[in-house]
Amino acid sequence: MSKIERNNRFVLLRYLSGMLLSRVLICAAALVGLLEILALLEQTTPILQRHLGISGILTYAGMRLPFLLSSTLPLSVLIGSLLTLTQMTLSSEMAILQASGLSMIGLYKNLIPAVLIIGVLGIALDDQITPRSEQALTAWWNRTNPHPEDGHFFWFRGKDTLTRVSYVADGGNALQGIDIYSRTPQGLLQYVTHAKNADYTHVTGWTLRHITRVEVKATTAVTLPEQPEQTWDIPLLPKDFIRLSVSNPPLSSGTILGMLRGRLPSDASPGYLQGGLLERFLRPMTLLVLLLITMPVIHIPPRTGIRSWTPVWCLASGLLFVILQGLLRAMGNAGLLPPPVATIPGLIIFTLGAMTALLRNETK
Known part of the structure; x- marks a missing residue:
């Protein structure tokens, strides 16, 4: 040519x-x-x-x-x-x-x-x-939003937990009505934790407040003493809770791969x-x-x-x-x-x- x-x-x-x-x-x-x-x-x-x-x-x-x-x-x-x-x-x-x-x-x-x-x-x-x-x-x-309580609840699963959040406020920095269901490695229910609310700071991370917990044993359920607050060890930022609060949000490839590999909590099927x-x-x-x-x-x-x-x-x-x-x-x-x-x-x-x-x- x-x-x-x-x-x-x-x-x-x-x-x-x-x-x-x-x-x-x-x-x-x-x-x-x-x-x-x-x-x-x-x-x-x-x-x-x-x-x-x-x-x-x-x-x-x-x-x-x-x-x-x-x-x-x-x-x-x-x-x-x-x-x-x-x-x-x-x-x-x-x-x-x-x-x-x-x-x-x-x-x-x-x-x-x-x-x-x-x-x-x-x-x-x-x-x-x-x-x-x-x-x-x-x-x-x-x-x-002047009325964030009108928002809907959502669920997400982690490695050994299943969590329900009633609604998100303050752009993801505050959560209300948190229920955490912890499971044993065999998949059996072990603890049920309820926190009235949770808030996030860059220094301390997530803090659960007004906590009640129930321990589930083989044949009984024991209510543990109430705690005023507790650090919540979870690798999620406010932006992650904003994402979880939306139905079918757009996801990046990194987020999708993290969910598929179990590194990030997910509310979607594989x-x-x-x-x-x-x-x-x-x-x-x-x-x-x-x-x-x-x-x-x-x-x-x-x-x-x-x-x-x-x-x-x-x-x-x-x-x-x-x-x-x-x-x-x-x-x-x-x-x-x-x-x-x-x-x-x-x-x-x-x-x-x-x-x-x-x-x-x-x-x-």
Whole structure:
């Protein structure tokens, strides 16, 4: 390959990937903006009731942004790819590229870098940025809540304990209504400890207050003397209790691995954690499948133009893929399917289906 051919290929790669990347980012901005407006319509009244003002509204919107951006990436890639390829087809750019010798596979290869960039961005959002922003948002929301007692209780398990907390206050620095069930190595109940509340300081860590304890023996239960306070030896920080107080919060890979290995308390099943980890790192593959699903629009007949139903079918197929992946993921979370089965088959099925549609159009 000569230097001129390499330069031409680089120019084409930069042009196609840049065009796709810009369209996807525009779609993502539009979708995120719409979701932000809908979220603020619901939360503006509670924010103003807490006397947080405009700064509270902006804080909420800013902390919610990473989660919304991560959630809209698949749809953004689907819509952005459709817009890009349909525009190029209707403006005869695709016909010119095909006449110059660019195959369908060559076109797909030139669009892959943009999708991979978006996929890596999605992994970074899911793994690092979104868990931190959602945790900060939950802590801020809890800290500014004038009635934290309205919060719901939650459970979590440790190595030899099962703990129930009535609610969290002061951004995770205060707990109310703690019940700790301690077990023997054989799994039998040994102690039941109840503390009215607990508070955290950086110097002493967690301190349980107003403690009552019951020791469970073979045939009897003995109530031990009440203690005014006691140090609680638990490797959890206020941010961890904020995370535990939320149903299905975004988790980083380090947190998921710590839960699976038993180093961190967890309220989720191993299947849920394994499925989330697998889905996260398959995000680039998911986006590549969505791109492949939109490829048939390059075969829109010139005479048909915008009257063609091909973009509609491609959009419907992409939405069906997203819905199916979500359904399989939900079944995996419920323990009905193992994590690999809840994540990978949808990718394979829609890849084969999209390739079949493309090859059929190529042979016409």
